[in-house]
Amino acid sequence: MFSLMDKSQLLITIAIIILQSHFSYWNYNITSKEKSQNIINVKNQNTHPTLKLEIYVPILCPIDPPSHYIPCPPLLSPPIPPCDQISLSLSLSLSLSLNNIHELNPLLPPTYKETKKFKLVNEKNPKRKMSDRFFTVGLITAWYSSNIGVLLLNKFLLSNYGFKYPIFLTLCHMLACSLLSYVAISWIKVVPMQSIKSRVQFLKISSLGFIFCLSVVGGNISLRYLAVSFNQAVGATTPFFTAVFAYLMTLKKEGWLTYVTLIPVVTGVVIASGGEPSFHVFGFIMCVGATAARALKSVLQGILLSSEGEKLNSMNLLMYMGPVAVAFLLPAALYMEEDVVGITIALARDDVSIVWYLVFNSALAYFVNLTNFLVTKHTSALTLQVLGNAKGAVAVVVSILIFRNPVSVTGMLGYSLTVTGVILYSEAKKRNR
Structure with missing residues (x-):
């Protein structure tokens, strides 16, 4: 049992498990644009994504990487550096109900339930x-x-x-x-x-x-x-x-x-x-x-x-x-x-x-x-x-x-x-x- 763990890495792992359980036909990749921000991009296999859902989960991370942490699964290796914010961007089709997304709420750690904020962005302009x-x-x-x-x-x-x-x-x-x-x-x-x-x-x-x-x-x-x-x-x-x-x-x-x-x-x-x-x-x-x-x-x-x-x-x-x-x-x-x-x-x-x-x-x-x-x-x-x-x-x-x-x-x-x-x-x- 590890005494310390990287909270950001743990939360990302939990998020991916949740996404896998709800969206069995989705694939994803992880990129890091800045040192202070980790981004998980989850892309639908459909050819015409129409909606974009952004979930912002502010968390507290240690300044220095801990000496001991939970080993990262193959999907997440190499280990991701600490961050101040995790942004999960999902490309959704219109047929996907937001109720499925709201079901993520009880599965996240209690500490972060109140900090979740869902933002629905329609990528189409009003004229379109x-x-x-x-x-x-x-x-x-x-x-x-x-x-x-x-x-x-x-x-x-x-x-x-x-x-x-x-x-x-x-x-x-x-x-x-x-x-x-x-x-x-x-x-x-x-x-x-x-x-x-x-x-x-x-x-x-x-x-x-x-x-x-x-x-x-x-x-x-x-x-x-x-x-x-x-x-x-x-x-x-x-x-x-x-x-x-x-x-x-x-x-x-x-x-x-x-x-x-x-x-x-x-x-x-x-x-x-x-x-x-x-x-x-x-x-x-x-x-x-x-x-x-x-x-x-x-x-x-x-x-x-x-x-x-x-x-x-x-x-x-x-x-x-x-x-x-x-x-x-x-x-x-x-x-x-x-x-x-x-x-x-x-x-x-x-x-x-x-x-x-x-x-x-x-x-x-x-x-x-x-x-x-x-x-x-x-x-x-x-x-x-x-x-x-x-x-x-x-x-x-x-x-x-x-x-x-x-x-x-x-x-x-x-x-x-x-x-x-x-x-x-x-x-x-x-x-x-």
Whole structure:
């Protein structure tokens, strides 16, 4: 046991142990700019640090190095000279909560608890901060516009315009997603290119692509028979199907409160169905099937691409799923929608606007996925979930104003109950984490 020890060295050692326990993916290096000050720089491995946290811990050090001290670990050797102040500079990402930093407080020696001072410095200037806000608002507006736009345009083409070929329309969507995804990733470099590493991974992506195209086809078929407002009400039950598939496939159980919140989700759709003036049995079945397929894809994606080596971001996954969906949809469209190509060409000769409708609609379908990815990247998944709940309500109001479809009070009450259940479900999930 040593009778004397270098307090500055001990405190630095404690600080590094604390940082290691809280930030397992951080690396650090130690530099000494002046004799009287030791600095520990802890750098995040992320490529875009946005915040800087400075922790100042004034301490008292002996004037001369003690004759005996605790041997320095390999990381800290050679021994660091005495200092008057230790500055810990952490480069943090926005996603890091300051609560984690405050947890350092009880772990430091009692003598120094009162002397800690946290100083948060935003490295961005006010003008940059304002421009970032405008950029985020612009992204959210683009996401809303593309989501609601593709939904309304699908309804217009399949129902009002008379283009009764939902499988061919979905095929156009998937072609656009395949081509534009490749351009965005390979040329524009929206995200880094991720490659498929094995045949097994390709088969997993193919199965996801098949389910993905089933969900899109089912949704487009339902729009031919159902009003957009009722379509959105049924689509809002996705959390119910997600919870069911998660339990059946992974035996994952949620808290009892989460299951309780699913009751108004389902009850609302039942009420809305009874009060829907333009209810259509086949359209309803297709819409429920599309919603279930969307939930199944979400659960399967978490199971099949769970390992770190196989995980793909949503843009790369879309780029690989698109061609798979095209491979499934092309023969299905040619077989089930007889002479659809010839009919489309004939329509284009009579009215060239159908070509522009299809091109614009297909591009918009891709931008739904692109803006969805960018909004998640620049905000959070929770923000996207909240915005998604509001988006459904906005789409219902806009569709009623445009298409003038009859809506009953019972139907609106049912839809409101479903949306309320979805919001409660989101809150219950958040509390269980």
